[in-house]
Amino acid sequence: MTTEAAATTAPADIVVALAGNPNAGKTTVFNAITGAHQHVGNYPGVTVEKKEGGRRFDGVAIHVVDLPGTYSLTAYSLEEVVARNYVIEERPDVVIDVVDASNLERNLYLTTQFIELGVPVVVCLNMVDVAESRGRSIDTELLSELLGVPVVPAVASRAEGIEELLRVAVETAREGRVPQRQVRYGRELESHIVEIADLIVQAGGGTREVPARWMAIKLLEDDDEVRREVEEALEDGDNLLARVDRVRAHLESVIGDDAELALADRRYGFINGACAEAVSSSAETPVDWSERIDAVVTSRILGIPIFLLLMGGMFELVFRLGAPPMGWLETAFGWLGTYVSALLPDGPLQSLIVDGIIGGVGGVLVFVPQIMLLFLAISLLEDSGYMSRAAFVVDKLMHHIGLHGKSFIPMLIGFGCTVPAIMATRTLESRRDRLTTMLVTPLMSCGARLPVYVLLAGAFFAPQVAGKVIFSVYLLGVLLAIVMARVFRSTILRGPLTPFVMELPPYRMPTLKGTLLHMWERAWCYVKKAGTVILAASVIIWALLTYPQPPAGTDLAGEPEIAYTVAGRIGHILEPAIRPLGFDWKVGISLTAGLAAKEIVVSTLATTYSIGESEESGAPAVREALRQDPIFSPLVAYALMIFVLIYPPCIASMVVLWREAGSWKWLAFAVLYTIALAWLMSFIVYQGGRLLGFG
Amino acid sequence: MTEAIALSESLEDYLEAIYQLQRATDAVRVKEIADFVGVKMPSVTAALGTLKERGLVVHERYGEVALTETGRTTAEFLHRRHYALTAFLRDILGLDPAQAEEEACGVEHALSPETLRRLLALIDFLERCPRGGDDWLEHMAHRWEDIPCARDCAACISAIEVPDRNPFAARKGTENATTLDRLSPGMRGKVLRLGGEPQIRRRLMDMGVTPGAELEVERLAPLGDPIEIEVRGYHLSLRKREAAGIAVEPL
Missing domain, CATH: 1.10.10.10 (Winged helix-like DNA-binding domain superfamily/Winged helix DNA-binding domain)
Known part of the structure; x- marks a missing residue:
């Protein structure tokens, strides 16, 4: 452990970048190489995740960087740009390109682009066992010769071939051996590639890192990033680009297709040729199990029921199985609080440590079981291949509200808890989809808001209708989420709809190691990135609710002590603003406190009505106190439920949103829009209700 | 013509x-x-x-x-x-x-268009054959005769489909050309052209949906959209709207 752990921190002898298509088993290869010696961060300036790890092999310290999974190296998606820029700018010593042997043709497309880029590449031919079980055998030596790069067969899930892969990678890196072949684009295209490459060299562009030939090809593909690069960095870049445009127009007229298509076609031609020689298929085609499973799982009749069943199962797993450990954690922290209270004298220090810090840490960790279970479920769904089927099944529905089929899962999880729900948006590829989903997910009413509804509905509505009242609040949340998603997609997050051109990978058995690592990684990510901020925020909220305290003997004029604190004063200050909603300062205090977490609304109401917090006697007493309060009526209670539904669910969810969105501006926007919407909806309900005579 | x-x-x-x-x-x-x-x-x-x-x-x-x-x-x-x-x-x-x-x-x-079509197919083949290509042409330029090839060319050549990638490809199939969204499950087709928004075109190309590629419609999603196709040996899903931009020749 100690020596290997040192490998992750010591300066590496060799830097390896791990690339490959999504679903090619890149993560499995990464895990097989690095074991548990990995950590997760972000690529600088973007929210694309960067996994790194280390390994000592044969006396060489290897540092492995996991590039985002991509199908290509165009400037099509953020992931592709990140992967490409990493290879160009950071110049790893060697790129290991993980290729799915059972889906060779399409996987090699990315390989051709690394070859073009002229970096040392080793192809890891993963899942050769699957390919063989489908009757395909691959002559790796011949394939290697035809592609001009080393090819190493492997079965990463069983760690087979990983040693050999590392040996070849180290050798290739040491020798700096670049690909020995180039994709030939045919006379017509080649002559123009050469012409433009020459112009680039004349203009002072083209280096060993960024070959002029590669730039020329990208220009013919009308690659935005490279165009910008040329315009900014090369002398006379405008002229060069004008020339490129003429060549593109010319090519279009003689080929009858645009240049991009012709280039893609040639790359596939190159791959076809290589595969035709190096791959032999047995005459009989074995049973395609994926096909058989899909015939049921995505069928017209059973597709939706199976989807609902699995989603229901996931929800149960996360929230039902997550409940006991959450309870244990709460009990443990409650016990710890009591224990520490006994050790310390009463006073501000005791309150800070017990209510502020211990309470805060408890508030952070209490989400961990749910997050781990959620990512267990997501990991199983993704690794098995069902996730893309789920998106396939519900895409039509989500498409109507301007989102991707995969947005369904975060929104569903939102009914349990907003924190893991926002983290679940990671499965979305498009940033716009991700942000939209993150912004509307809080509108799905989470479990913590339920006690507030129960309290208010129980106090002001007959038992027969209370359930329907609560249901209407949930329904309103869903409707608002749909409306807001549409609004965001056509205003601040306007942009082309994300194409649904998505691979449906073959079903596979998830590996225990991969699933556990994934779970652990997410939980740790949450604790490290969000936990500290949530803790700090909890302490601040605690302080607001505690200080300043009224000096002994102050006349509070019948108001509870909490009215004297900052939160209490905020409640008073807020009163004019929330008066049109039918709320008074006591509600104001509760709503302020509710920013910490929704459960606190109930206990704060209890405090403001000067009722003890003990749960058994608390709730009925609060109900009674609310009923006695002249400002409350069924209408006000309903308006308050709606306000609680819409305004920020809790500090933790907002911090997670900030972390996941990557900018505090999105946090500010989310907080402001939900508060404004909450005010507006409550206003409409309260004032509308009064006009209709429900006041 | x-x-x-x-x-x-x-x-x-x-x-x-x-x-x-x-x-x-x-x-x-x-x-x-x-x-x-x-x-x-x-x-x-x-x-x-x-x-x-x-x-x-x-x-x-x-x-x-x-x-x-x-x-x-x-x-x-x-x-x-x-x-x-x-x-x-x-x-x-x-x-x-x-x-x-x-x-x-x-x-x-x-x-005639047909002669020209064959001529273009020949050029394409010469440039594409992994055993031939530029090297082969260079050798030919020197000697103007066949050069012996050490490997099993027959297997290689028979495996290479001469693609219909020439100026007339798109037009040739026009009589019975349709778009991918109109093929029903179980039908096969050959891609003629890609239309639609640049972002989608580019994605389709990267995923191997290029002119000449053969595909089969596997099924529709339970709600009728998107559709699932098989192309280049793997399964791909896409919305009907996206499929409408792909001109195909039913096979």
């Missing part, structure tokens, strides 16, 4: 001239055509009359000359034919570029 063949040599030259001029300038006038082809203005006017009768150009006397839709298609064909032939003479037969250009001008009018 038959129209293109029915034109006389000189009319073809005029049409091609107008096409080239139109690409370079906004408005094409008789004077410019005369200069380009190297004849007097009255000859141009006479030729334009015939072309106008055939519905290939629109021409107001003394005014601008413009190609009609049919005219443009025909001219494009002529242009590509000329270009492809020059490329063959220059790149495959290794003739000097100027000579290639001149001889192409002489020969082109006699070539």
Whole structure:
């Protein structure tokens, strides 16, 4: 452990970048190489995740960087740009390109682009066992010769071939051996590639890192990033680009297709040729199990029921199985609080440590079981291949509200808890989809808001209708989420709809190691990135609710002590603003406190009505106190439920949103829009209700 | 295409001239055509009359000359034919570029679309064959005879499908061409063209949906959209709206 752990921190002898298509088993290869010696961060300036790890092999310290999974190296998606820029700018010593042997043709497309880029590449031919079980055998030596790069067969899930892969990678890196072949684009295209490459060299562009030939090809593909690069960095870049445009127009007229298509076609031609020689298929085609499973799982009749069943199962797993450990954690922290209270004298220090810090840490960790279970479920769904089927099944529905089929899962999880729900948006590829989903997910009413509804509905509505009242609040949340998603997609997050051109990978058995690592990684990510901020925020909220305290003997004029604190004063200050909603300062205090977490609304109401917090006697007493309060009526209670539904669910969810969105501006926007919407909806309900005579 | 063949040599030259001029300038006038082809203005006017009768150009006397839709298609064909032939003479037969250009001008009018299609397929094959390609052409340029190949070429060559990637590919299948969203589950098709938004086109290309690729519609999602297809040995899903931009020839 100690020596290997040192490998992750010591300066590496060799830097390896791990690339490959999504679903090619890149993560499995990464895990097989690095074991548990990995950590997760972000690529600088973007929210694309960067996994790194280390390994000592044969006396060489290897540092492995996991590039985002991509199908290509165009400037099509953020992931592709990140992967490409990493290879160009950071110049790893060697790129290991993980290729799915059972889906060779399409996987090699990315390989051709690394070859073009002229970096040392080793192809890891993963899942050769699957390919063989489908009757395909691959002559790796011949394939290697035809592609001009080393090819190493492997079965990463069983760690087979990983040693050999590392040996070849180290050798290739040491020798700096670049690909020995180039994709030939045919006379017509080649002559123009050469012409433009020459112009680039004349203009002072083209280096060993960024070959002029590669730039020329990208220009013919009308690659935005490279165009910008040329315009900014090369002398006379405008002229060069004008020339490129003429060549593109010319090519279009003689080929009858645009240049991009012709280039893609040639790359596939190159791959076809290589595969035709190096791959032999047995005459009989074995049973395609994926096909058989899909015939049921995505069928017209059973597709939706199976989807609902699995989603229901996931929800149960996360929230039902997550409940006991959450309870244990709460009990443990409650016990710890009591224990520490006994050790310390009463006073501000005791309150800070017990209510502020211990309470805060408890508030952070209490989400961990749910997050781990959620990512267990997501990991199983993704690794098995069902996730893309789920998106396939519900895409039509989500498409109507301007989102991707995969947005369904975060929104569903939102009914349990907003924190893991926002983290679940990671499965979305498009940033716009991700942000939209993150912004509307809080509108799905989470479990913590339920006690507030129960309290208010129980106090002001007959038992027969209370359930329907609560249901209407949930329904309103869903409707608002749909409306807001549409609004965001056509205003601040306007942009082309994300194409649904998505691979449906073959079903596979998830590996225990991969699933556990994934779970652990997410939980740790949450604790490290969000936990500290949530803790700090909890302490601040605690302080607001505690200080300043009224000096002994102050006349509070019948108001509870909490009215004297900052939160209490905020409640008073807020009163004019929330008066049109039918709320008074006591509600104001509760709503302020509710920013910490929704459960606190109930206990704060209890405090403001000067009722003890003990749960058994608390709730009925609060109900009674609310009923006695002249400002409350069924209408006000309903308006308050709606306000609680819409305004920020809790500090933790907002911090997670900030972390996941990557900018505090999105946090500010989310907080402001939900508060404004909450005010507006409550206003409409309260004032509308009064006009209709429900006041 | 038959129209293109029915034109006389000189009319073809005029049409091609107008096409080239139109690409370079906004408005094409008789004077410019005369200069380009190297004849007097009255000859141009006479030729334009015939072309106008055939519905290939629109021409107001003394005014601008413009190609009609049919005219443009025909001219494009002529242009590509000329270009492809020059490329063959220059790149495959290794003739000097100027000579290639001149001889192409002489020969082109006699070539039928079918002959040209095969010629282009040959060029494509020569450039694509993993055993041949540039090296092969270089050897040929030296010796002008077959070079012995150490490996099993028969297996290799038979495995390479000569793609229909030539200027006429798109048009050839046009009679029964349709779009991917109209194929029902179980039907197979061959991609002819990709349309639609650039972002989607680019993604489709990266995923291997390129002209010439064969695909099969597997099924529709339970709600009727998106659809699942099999292409290049794997499964892909896409929305009908995206599939509508893919022109296919049912197989």
